[in-house]
Amino acid sequence: MLADYNGRFTMHSKIIQLLYILWALPWTLVGLGFGLLGLATGGGMRVRGGIVECHGGMLAWIFERLPIEPMAMTLGHAVLGRSEIALDITRSHERIHVHQYERWGLLFVPAYLLCSLVLWMRGEDAYRQNPFEREAFENE
Numbered sequence: 001m002l003a004d005y006n007g008r009f010t011m012h013s014k015i016i017q018l019l020y021i022l023w024a025l026p027w028t029l030v031g032l033g034f035g036l037l038g039l040a041t042g043g044g045m046r047v048r049g050g051i052v053e054c055h056g057g058m059l060a061w062i063f064e065r066l067p068i069e070p071m072a073m074t075l076g077h078a079v080l081g082r083s084e085i086a087l088d089i090t091r092s093h094e095r096i097h098v099h100q101y102e103r104w105g106l107l108f109v110p111a112y113l114l115c116s117l118v119l120w121m122r123g124e125d126a127y128r129q130n131p132f133e134r135e136a137f138e139n140e
Contacts, residue, residue: 020102021077023101023102023105023106024076024077024098024101024102024105024108025076025077026076026105026106027075027076027078027101027105027106027108027109028052028075028076028077028078028101029076030075030076030078031052031054031074031075031076031077031078031079031080032052032054032078034054034059034062034075034078034080035052035054035059035078035080036054037057037058037059038054038055038056038057038058038059038060038080039054039057040057040058041057041058042056042057043055043056043057043058043059043060044056044057044084048091049095050077051077051078051079051094051095051098052077052078052079053078053079053081053087054078054079054080054081055080055081055082055083055084055086055087056082056083056084059080059081059082060082060083063080063081063082064082068127071086071089071090072086072087072090072093072094073094073097074094074097074098074101075101076098076101077098077101079091079094079097079098092140093136093137093140094136096135096136096139096140097132097136100132100135100136108132111132112130112132115130115131115132116130
């Protein structure tokens with residue numbers, strides 16, 4: 001249990017949370033880099049529940065050119081979205097991905113891409129059948 005009976009976080013839980021943040025930090029920094037690009041080109045940035053959410057500007061342009069045209073995507077503890085509305089709509093789904101980054105750390109993106117590649121090679125849906133996406137859709 002991370003919190004005590006009064007809902008306060010214990011020192012032990014704070015250390016664990018710090019380790020989760022550090023384990024996902026390399027991908028968070030990549031996400032923040034894209035977020036700053038969006039911010040510099042007219043987008044916005046906010047922190048919600050300890051997660052940095054970035055939207056608009058150049059990010060919207062990038063999202064429009066991706067093959068599956070997602071509304072948002074997660075990199076560590078940073079969530080990138082086409083718009084504020086897209087972030088609001090996808091928040092619960094993207095939070096699952098944040099937790100996945102906390103478990104997988106640096107290995108998350110290679111594992112995600114490998115799963116998608118194997119599924120694609122089998123002729124299956126590389127996005128919807130990806131186990132990381134299935135977990136997020138089932139628990140959002």
